[in-house]
Amino acid sequence: MTPPEPLRDVIARHGLQASKALGQNFILDRQLLARIAAIPGEIAGDTIYEVGPGPGGLTRALLDRGARVVAVERDPRFLPALAELGAEYPGMLEVIHADAMRIDEPALAGRGARVVSNLPYNVGTALLLRWLTADWPPWWQSLTLMFQKEVADRIVAPPGGGKFGRLSVLAQWRSHPSVAMQLSRSAFVPPPKVASSVVHIVPGNAPKDVAARSIEQVTEAAFGQRRKMLRSSLKSVPAALAALEPLGIDPQRRAETLAVADFVALARELG
Template structure:
């Protein structure tokens, strides 16, 4: 990659700018430019797309996204130490890299992006799940993005793609699979990062569906799944009793036996229950 884009290797960039990863920022830098290119390719055809990247760090994935033909990359970085490295990439790709120094949970990225938009990021571990839930639960669907290609801890990735009956199946699987096609496209060992995290990582690719798989009010579905999986070992009639005294009748009306547990109920069942609860 260094030979291909004419920019220095990432280890050299990190040494030049003294970018020691900070644990409090959830930083684990991916230094292999072959891997960052592979992640960029997993995001699909980027030609003619704006790409949102959160937590670019020294810019390894940023370089991959630009080399893969992204029309523009908008990089949101919280760590001011990384800005000089991003400025070097911006100079190399004139007019195609915009970066914002700020917290991705607070920045209004829509002011800086034009459709079509894809999101591709090696997310900081400490905010990854929160950002994913926000992107999956906008007020209006379809969302502003076409796809999400995101790095998570392996356990979080497995929760996103989990099926009913598995230990990983829960609220995150419901929210993701209700509105997207989600699949794990790449697994990475700890030694791929600097510093190596204590866990394995995985990249998940989520493609937005034009409409949710089954009709349901988003807020009701979120509420029902949150309460149900908060006490996942209990029967649903007990786990959901805070939602109303007639919960057993509503469960039966949705085609769900009240003695079943949350982890046994497929997405379609939760959507049916959400419709019953909304009546």
């Protein structure tokens, strides 16, 4: 079998370059891309939803593992290269030219799809929050996502430290995130200013009688003024403030000292 054209050559042939404005950074090492594509486990026959495929490096790695890929690309410059890739894998790649923040993912990929993506840095956190706060069980079976290392550290952070915050709680209250791989700056072209990590998230059971909007409201208030004590930061959420002492939570504590279960209990009071 003829080996695939080096990604560097694909990029050069199409006159492509990463857009800083769109948060693009490419991985050219096909062995590394294959390792990322293997993180979700066996995906042959599965549908993979990919945001920002760029020149198609990770896309090819997913196709090589037997997955059907639905890829959303906002930047029209990459469409010809992706069309070539689609011709190599007939019926396996669907490319949608659209803004990933404005589409209906379940309608495109279907329930049970896996999300695997080297997310553009400028929309990565917003997309993650959208997927974490959707209806539960979610439409996705798992998320395998590239983030700046500092963002990944916040997603998996335990309570009690400066990295634990709103993103930590939203990721952990009904799903299970873990750092699956760490990558140095040199793995990308152009090299970003910081290291990156791949985070793998699988959904868990949602606590009973707790709405996502309530968790969002409580964490936004608590961590919006994280240096303040809860008795001050939760004033905008009276039901949560009133529930502190009945739940055995000292109002003089700060948000980062609470466990995820404490935020769940407070959110339950909001109904």
